[in-house]
Every structure is written in structure tokens, then in C-alpha cells.
Amino acid sequence: MVRARSEERRVEIVRAALEVIAERGYRGAALGTVAERVGLTQQGLLHYFPTKEALLVAVLEERDRWDTGGGTRALADAWRPDLLASLVEYNAMRPGIVQTFSALLGESVTDGHPAREFFAERYAQVRSAMADVLRAEYGDRLPSGLTPEQAAPLLAAVMDGLQYQWLLAPESVDMPGAFRAFLDLIQGPRA
Secondary structure (H helix, E strand, C coil): CHHHHHHHHHHHHHHHHHHHHHHHHHHHCCHHHHHHHCCCCHHHHHHHCCCHHHHHHHHHHHHHHHHHCCCHHHHHHHCCHHHHHHHHHHHCCCHHHHHHHHHHHHHHCCCCCCCHHHHHHHHHHHHHHHHHHHHHHHCCCCCCCCCHHHHHHHHHHHHHHHHHHHHHCCCCCCHHHHHHHHHHHHHCCCC
16 A cells, blocks of 8 residues: 555656656756645655656656557557657657757766666667567568668667757757658658
């Protein structure tokens, strides 16, 4: 009973953090604001998440669960090229979340960053799942000539690279359009 209540409270905190981040961006998301939204003191919030970074990693994990719909089958389906294009369009409607993800991703490349392990594991899983989906759809070679293992990291790199460009110049970068154009390149000419 206590454990279930604790887990419910953690979920409540993560959702409040997501709201605050969406409203104020990564830098403006103060732990005190999140704590206030869930009726805790900042010290009380730190009982559940000892650092802002730990809370942000929990937000990223929750974001991934929402993006993929949760579950193993949903995770595999989430990396289908047609659904990736839909995910990019969805991301274009939530700049606060994309900004949080991108800021943490950039910071995570430094040694000792609390999100480093999260992103390293996430990218390994994403590349593997994307390669599996591409292999199931195209076999050992995509129409463009790339293998699924060659195309998977390119898909992830373009998705995330476009997010950075879009965040810096949203009026100049058509993130969904550019991603669809990239999909056309790697999938090759259609019959």
C-alpha cells in the first residue's frame, strides 16, 4: 500500500515536472515550482528525486513511454518509418519537451552527467529496434542500398539533428517536411 502510494506520488511529480518544463523550458523548470504543483516542499520532492537531473531523466523516460505507447510490441512499432514521421510532427507541437530532451542530450555527452547512461542505453535500444523494423520491412537491404544497420543510426541522427535546428530557427526549419524528405532518400524510389 505504501509502495503503491509512493509510486503514484512519483508519477504525479513527473507529470508536474513535464508541465513545468513544457511551460518554462529546461532552464526555467525549478524544483520548487514542481514541488508546489504537487503540494510538497522542495525538500519533500527531493525525497522522491534527489536532484533536478534525476527528475529530468524520469521525465525523459516517461516521454519515451508516451511516444512509444509502452510495451515491447509498441516499442518495435514506434520505430516504423511511417510512425517516425508522425512522431516528428507530434514533436513539432511540443517545443518545451523537445527543448528539454535536446538540452539534456547535449549535456549528457560530458563525463559523469546523470543522463549519460540513460541516453547511451536509449540510443543502443533505438538503433537496434529501428534496424529490426527496417529488416522486417525491407529485408537485408533498403531500396536505397543501405543495410538496416546503416540506416538506423542515420534515422536517429537526423531526427535529433533536425530538432536542434528547429529549436534554433523554428520559422526556417520545417522539421516534419525535412524528415519526410530524408525518409524518401533512405527508402529510395518507390515503384
